Amino acid sequence: MKTLVTTIAALFFLLFVLTTFVPYPAARATALNTGFTEEQINTGLQYTFERRFFQWTAIGLELGLLYVLAMTSLARRWADRVLDWTGQRRIIAALGMGLIYVVLHEILYLPIGIARLYHAQYRGMSNLDLAGWLQDHALSFGINLLCEAIVLVGFYLLLIWLPRIWWMIAPFGAAALTVTYVLVAPILINPLFNDFTPLSKTEWSNQQSRVQALIDKAGVPVEEILVMNASRQSNHTNAYFTGFGPTRRIVIYDTLLKNHSDAEIESILAHELGHWLHDHIVKGILLGTLAALFGCFLLDRVLRLALGRAPWHLRSIADPAGLPLILLLMNLGSWVAMPVGNAVSRHFERQADQVSLELAGRPDVFISGEKRLAGDNKSNVAPTPWDVWLFYTHPPTVERIHMAEEWEKKAAD
Numbered sequence: 001m002k003t004l005v006t007t008i009a010a011l012f013f014l015l016f017v018l019t020t021f022v023p024y025p026a027a028r029a030t031a032l033n034t035g036f037t038e039e040q041i042n043t044g045l046q047y048t049f050e051r052r053f054f055q056w057t058a059i060g061l062e063l064g065l066l067y068v069l070a071m072t073s074l075a076r077r078w079a080d081r082v083l084d085w086t087g088q089r090r091i092i093a094a095l096g097m098g099l100i101y102v103v104l105h106e107i108l109y110l111p112i113g114i115a116r117l118y119h120a121q122y123r124g125m126s127n128l129d130l131a132g133w134l135q136d137h138a139l140s141f142g143i144n145l146l147c148e149a150i151v152l153v154g155f156y157l158l159l160i161w162l163p164r165i166w167w168m169i170a171p172f173g174a175a176a177l178t179v180t181y182v183l184v185a186p187i188l189i190n191p192l193f194n195d196f197t198p199l200s201k202t203e204w205s206n207q208q209s210r211v212q213a214l215i216d217k218a219g220v221p222v223e224e225i226l227v228m229n230a231s232r233q234s235n236h237t238n239a240y241f242t243g244f245g246p247t248r249r250i251v252i253y254d255t256l257l258k259n260h261s262d263a264e265i266e267s268i269l270a271h272e273l274g275h276w277l278h279d280h281i282v283k284g285i286l287l288g289t290l291a292a293l294f295g296c297f298l299l300d301r302v303l304r305l306a307l308g309r310a311p312w313h314l315r316s317i318a319d320p321a322g323l324p325l326i327l328l329l330m331n332l333g334s335w336v337a338m339p340v341g342n343a344v345s346r347h348f349e350r351q352a353d354q355v356s357l358e359l360a361g362r363p364d365v366f367i368s369g370e371k372r373l374a375g376d377n378k379s380n381v382a383p384t385p386w387d388v389w390l391f392y393t394h395p396p397t398v399e400r401i402h403m404a405e406e407w408e409k410k411a412a413d
Contacts, residue, residue: 008332012063018386020052027382027398034398035371036381047123048380054116061108066331069101069324073311079321093320094156095149101324102145113137125378126234136233139192151177159318166317167296175289179244182281186243194233196226196251204257207265211250214266218273218359224249231255237376239265241272244281259376264369267360274355280348287344295333302329338390345393353400354407363408367401 031041069075075097082096083089117133120126128136154173158166190196200208204227215222223246230236230253237256243249250272256265275281303317306325314322357363374381374397381397388396395403 015390016056019390020049020056022384024384027384031382031398034401040375041382043378044380045382047378050119054112058109058112062105063331065104065108066324066328070328071311075324076311076313076321079319082320090160090318090320091153091156094152094323097320097323098148098152101327106141120234123378124235127231128233136193143189156318163317167300170296171289171292174292175285178285183244183247186247186249195229199225199227199252202227207262210262210266211269214270214359215273218277220273220276222248222250226251227254227257229254235376237373239268239272241275260369260372263362263365264372267356267362267366267369270359271352271356273359274352275348277355278348278351291337299326299329342393346395349394353403357404357407363404366404370397370400
């Protein structure tokens with residue numbers, strides 16, 4: 001076990017070094033040749049470098065906490081006490097163990113979150129003061145706590161009721177919960193953090209006919225086009241699509257409308273319509289379900305190996321003492337799956353970019369929009385290949401620009 005832990009720690013340290021300190025001059029040269037200035041490149045690299053320290057610190061603390069809870073006898077002792085307090089009710093005891101972990105995690109994370117806030121303020125990327133950030137964080141914490149409690153109860157009910165086949169059912173239950181969340185989040189959760197106003201009722205109402213014409217051209221049945229007051233929190237510019245059925249909508253950041261030309265906004269919205277045309281939400285849920293099926297099968301095997309063995313001494317796979325081990329395995333599993341998941345996400349984004357070019361037909365505008373987005377968000381336009389491989393859900397900006405240039409050449413032939 002010590003060898004395994006040492007190996008995992010060494011791998012994470014290697015990833016930390018590769019994604020934080022190791023330069024890649026070729027990426028800088030390519031960015032320069034694509035039209036970015038030294039100042040833009042250095043700003044993006046420095047901003048990413050600084051954020052990586054917060055990110056890896058949070059990762060290290062989370063893994064350290066999970067290791068202490070999962071790989072020592074501590075979880076067994078705590079679970080026995082919680083089981084005694086709850087009259088041996090495993091569901092309630094599992095919730096108690098989960099609450100202990102969440103509280104400990106929050107104690108560790110809160111200082112990092114506040115440091116991130118002040119760093120974003122310093123870099124001109126956050127418009128929240130500490131009180132506003134704490135309010136949003138507390139609200140997010142409460143919502144996550146409720147959602148995680150629902151998932152935990154469902155998970156342990158399956159372990160108790162169907163111990164032999166739970167792993168075949170849990171992924172589909174998770175998919176159903178995901179669909180439910182995607183359906184209700186636009187109308188129940190997102191409005192708790194921001195205001196969403198129909199585009200036609202904002203100061204940018206002149207964009208309504210242009211956007212509607214683009215939607216009609218794509219043949220996508222969008223229910224609403226909304227503007228989000230993203231400037232309340234930050235200066236990031238973006239747009240996204242969300243929802244299912246009656247909650248389908250396109251959301252545009254007010255910062256995007258303020259900082260981009262009409263043609264650039266059209267190009268960015270065409271990209272979002274591309275996600276819709278390719279059914280990326282549905283495909284993402286299906287692929288996630290398949291991955292979860294494999295992961296749950298492996299988790300079932302590990303839990304059975306832990307039965308009666310030190311330091312866990314699990315009495316059944318539904319023993320609440322096994323929760324920290326489950327969380328640790330899920331955390332490590334997510335890291336294994338991350339490069340694959342991000343590769344799929346980048347593929348989806350390339351498909352949406354192609355749709356954007358075909359719908360808007362303005363590769364020059366696509367390129368200018370990408371450059372402006374990179375500047376607005378202080379994006380790293382010269383990332384290393386290993387950084388892209390591990391963390392990037394979108395193709396790097398330079399790659400997207402080159403793709404648009406190639407599309408333009410082919411269209412001209």
